Amino acid sequence: MAIKVHGIALSTCTARVLLCLHEKGLDYELLPVDLASGAHKQHPYLSLNPFGQVPALQDGEVSLFESRAINRYLARKHKDIGTDLLRSSSLSESALVDTWMEVEAQRFYCPIGTVIHQIFVNPLRGIAPDEQVIEAEMNKLGKVLDVYEERLSKSKYLAGESYSLADLHHIPILVYFMRTAKADAITSRPHVSAWWDDISSRPTTVEVTANMML
Known part of the structure; x- marks a missing residue:
């Protein structure tokens, strides 16, 4: 099952997560959030990020928000593939x-x-x-x-x-x-x-x- 990223490409925080995914060579699906209509401030999106900001990530049963925390999770989980973004061996x-x-x-x-x-x-x-x-x-x-x-x-x-x-x-x-x-x-x-x-x-x-x- 592909990782799901809820956000928009123009968002710096969304792009931060996408950069990590690309460095790791991971498959993902970018699911656009309609910020103009305020979808990020309403349910069901608030169940993914209670602060009403993008991005949010779903990886199987794992659901996360805050781009820097998401990247730490991805780098730890997939430390043996792609770029070692946390220098975990040292x-x-x-x-x-x-x-x-x-x-x-x-x-x-x-x-x-x-x-x-x-x-x-x-x-x-x-x-x-x-x-x-x-x-x-x-x-x-x-x-x-x-x-x-x-x-x-x-x-x-x-x-x-x-x-x-x-x-x-x-x-x-x-x-x-x-x-x-x-x-x-x-x-x-x-x-x-x-x-x-x-x-x-x-x-x-x-x-x-x-x-x-x-």
Whole structure:
């Protein structure tokens, strides 16, 4: 039975799960959720994700939500096929993956997500982007990216010399960010830029993000 993913290709969180599935070479079915009609805020979808957000995953009797947790589940269950996204064969390497996944979730995603919301989402709602908010969040993001630049000057990927969930989790939001006038926050940092060129050009990334066209 194929894995079922409830969500939409444009969603960064849905795309995060699809990237993991592609890296693992797993069969899945993407079941569109009609966000425009508010289907994600109503039953039966709320039985899959009580917070009314996408994505949700069904794998046989297992039902999960929260994209990062879903990816950990998939990487653990299928650790012996596809890319070893958790570096599960090495305790020290897997600890680094955990560390940088936390960095992405706790330090990177909030400022960049706010910038993307201001630039892309607000205009769709008839609200002008707040330049003061954008500037403040870009300052926060810049400090995080300075740490990334230092880290990536010493290793090819965030958690070491192998691609992992720590890198993959950054991709969907960066796809949108790199289409903005703020993309020089990435391109102006040589090691961060090289890292982005690497992870964004992976065949799985190209395949999944081709459907993320606004």
